[in-house]
Amino acid sequence: MKYDKFFALAKEAGIQEAELYISQKYEISVSLFHGEVDNNSVSNGFTILARGSYNGKFGMASCDVWNAEKAAFLVKEIVANAKVIENEDPVFIFKGSEKYNKINYFNKNLALIPLEDKLAKLYELEKALRDYDKRIVEVQTVEYSENANSITLINTNGLKLVQKSNHYSYVGVVAAKEGNQAKTGFEVMFDNDFSKADMKLLAKKIGEKAIQQLGGEACDSNTYKAVLSPDVVSDLVRFYVGHASAEEVQKRSSLFIGKVNQKVASSKVTIEEKPLSRNLFARWFDDEGVATKNKFIIKNGVLQGYLYNLTTAHKDGVASTGNGYIGGGKMDVDLGFLAVRPGKKSQDELFAEIGDGVYITEVSGLHSGMNPQSGNFSLQSTGFLIKDGKKGRGLDLITVSGNIVDLFKDIQAVGSDVKVFPSAVSCSSVMIKKIIVSGK
Amino acid sequence: MISKKLAIDVLNESLATGADYAEIFFEDSTYYATSLENGKVETSSSGSACGVGLRLLKENQCVYGYTNDLSKKGLFDLANSLNKSFHSERLITVKKLDMIRSKNRNPVANSYDGIRREEKIALLKEGIAEIEKGKDPRIVRHLAHFINNHRFVAIFNSKEKWFKRESEFGRLVFNVIAADQNGFETAFEGPGCQQDISYFKTKIDVVKLARKTVDTALKMLTAKECPSGKMPVVIGNGWGGVLFHEACGHALEASSVAKGLSCFSNKIGEMIASPIVSAVDDSTIPQAWGSIDIDDEGNLGEKRILIKNGKLMDYMVDDFNGRRMGRSGNGACRRQNYRYCPTSRMSNTYIANGKSTPEEIIAATKLGLYTVGFNGGSVDPSTGEFNFGCSEAYIIRDGKICEPVKGATLIGHGDEILKKIDMVGNDLDLGQGMCGASSGSIRTNVGQPTIRISEVTVGGRGGELK
Secondary structure, three states: OOOHHHHHHHHHOOOOEEEEEEEEEEEEEEEEEOOEEEEEEEEEEEEEEEEEEEOOEEEEEEEOOOOHHHHHHHHHHHHHHHHHOOOOOOOOOOOOOOOOOOOOEOOOHHHHOOHHHHHHHHHHHHHHHHOOOOOEEEEEEEEEEEEEEEEEEEEOOOOEEEEEEEEEEEEEEEEEEEOOEEEEEEEEEEEOOHHHOOHHHHHHHHHHHHHHHOOOOOOOOEEEEEEEOHHHHHHHHHHHHHHHEHHHHHOOOOOOOOOOOOEOOOOOOOEEEOOOOOOOOOOOEOOOOOEOOOEEEEEOOEEOOOEOOHHHHHHHOOOOOOOEEEEOOEEEEOOOOEEEOOOOEOHHHHHHHHOOEEEEEEEEOHHHHEOOOOOEEEEEEEEEEEEOOEEEEEEEEEEEEEEHHHHHHOEEEEEOOOEEEOOOEEEOOEEEEEEEEEOO | OOOHHHHHHHHHHHHHHOOOEEEEEEEEEEEEEEEEEOOEEEEEEEEEEEEEEEEEEEOOEEEEEEEOOOOHHHHHHHHHHHHOOOOOOOOOOOOOOEEOOOOOOOOOOOOHHHOOHHHHHHHHHHHHHHHHOOOOOOEEEEEEEEEEEEEEEEEEEOOOEEEEEEEEEEEEEEEEEEEEOOEEEEEEEOOEEOOOHHHHHHHOOHHHHHHHHHHHHHHHHHOEEOOEEEEEEEEOOHHHHHHHHHHHHHHHEHHHHOOOOOOOOOOOOOEOOOOOOOEEEEOOOOOOOOOOOEOOOOOEOOEEEEEEOOEEOOOEOOHHHHHHHOOOOOOOEEOOOOOOOOEEOOOEEEEOOOOEOHHHHHHOOOEEEEEEEEEEEEEEOOOOEEEEEEEEEEEEEOOEEEEEEEOEEEEEEHHHHHHOEEEEEOOOEEEEEEEEEOOEEEEEEEEEOOEEEEEEEEEOOOOEOO
């Protein structure tokens, strides 16, 4: 069914302007356990989010089946939701940006490669992991998945935008054991060019992650100089940059209030939002239909500006920065692909420079151990001691604590070991002045 | 809803290539969410989720898919895309579907469908009035939410059975953000249940709840940073059960146990905890947040004794993972919605009451940490390594609760922590949370009485505990 029916019903019901955000996702995944297919799935998902302005207030409703009955449901719910809204914020259904920098990151060849070829690599990955080291006692899972996604934005102001993307990923998880100590290793590779699927390299990364942690024990509780791995930086950077959201600033719950053009990080830190990168995170329009652009958020430690959607931009009398993304049942302010600008030093050079300290490779429990508002964190971690400028013994059962703004101010060097993460972050290792470690 | 006849046809199409089990999971649910920010309704949204998940099993292989195309063609296309995974002769033909009936332990007297948004907003505003009353200028932002969900599920399977289940739940949340020159702190309260709105009007004191949220945020704003290192920790009742949920509960799910991937695999009958610890996962508590009458594959909900006096008694098991364990499921198979393949999950999981009073536990602790508010946590079931974050905690000195501290994270190995529980209180309570795992985000209760752990590694920024 076409979407005209919805727009006609909306008009009849007195909805002045309306918009549909249609997301379609096709996904297949196959996982192996002990050399046999364990789980596979095929899914074809569809979600429609409808927004409409009714007497100057926004109502929002969603559904995942499209027929006349659901179109009527959306209209009814938009009106009922709009009627109870009390905040006075202006509402916008966008007419369109003057210019869009369209990015096409859809590789039609990916779907043409036979599934057998894709699975052959999965078996190769499982075998490579089994053979990696005799201390690997179990290959818990290896999984191939492939996605094709499309986003369509269509509204009563004549806007119709469509963006498609696809990618595949290989994931592996292993358990390694030595004595009574068990450790797991996990890594993922993703792309949409199948020729880049290198299972030997992936197996090496997964195997190394598990094996290297064996033999670790807690270090003394103390404050240490530290190198944080790209994995750790990728986990922390979104919490940090999230404070540049104009919504958080306007609602007085940001750590960056009044900090534009001021130092919020060490001068070694430059962070860009690059939604126009040619990768699977590319977005050339945001969820309001505003053209996105690559921009500096923090340049040499200085905050360049806040991030806006249409509503927060109107309040501050500026233009939207193309950061309107749907989240939590409303049009929120969010970020696309983030890139932390790399430095020139290798990780080994960072270790040498630090002399004695800790190298933190992973943190977990961010949803409970990170207070996004205060930026204070205390996180379960793994890593290594750094002794005499070299990576030393493993660290087990420790936590690292600090404040995220202090941490970015304490960065003394950024490494050259760039890694791109599924969380839409590109970053490398960083060397910091101090971090509090709880151990023995 | 799809007809029984169509369900039989889709099951038979799915089984054509030799699957030994097929199951259709139909879902039609609606949700409503209203949020107030600083006292004004900021967002109101609602939606419907409707789709079919189809699961085929053959020995130890599971194939899953879902679609929003509920036409005969849409469902047959899905069946044919999934049954391609198998290549043998048909084993089963479904000829009929008999309905399984179950006791409805979670009836909602007055459906939320008939409750106007304004009524929920008025309820939230009672609490907001308390927050705004003589408002402390350090309260910079406050949010209040009411969420309710009405879910209809029908499952048809190749055992020639079908059943339907209708459930509703509601949740009310207050979230307060306080700030001073030193930074921000937040506090959160969010009771929920499978009962109608009268529960929130009569059983929950909304004003008191809002006051508590404000008081906690302000108290934590001025609290010192939590000390770090190893120390005795007393964990308060109710939400404190998130420790057991993370440290042990996940590792007792068949999804990791069946493949030998859990630190508790093959340990039935062994002492895995201190002899004063007994623990339960109970899907049958009437109208509780995590209760289910029938699980997401048609097995009746059960009360599972997981640990009795320290000895491991049982796991949470679903039929598919049960195949590797040589047993059937025990009503613990769950999923967020039709988009997720179901697996073994927790429901209402708690450590049972012991003999000490909470006062005795505090009094018996010379120097340690007392934690009463929690943010949640996570675990790696195969290593047992867990973490959980505390939102409200105090130092215990000479058997007395003293200064508040913030930013505490507890870490350890689940199998070791269970053995270090040296006091169990008699004040069991449950707390409502959302649990995320491979089959999505589901409602679970965590729970426990006040307990003491003789030694835990505590992460914090406050230096050594003195």
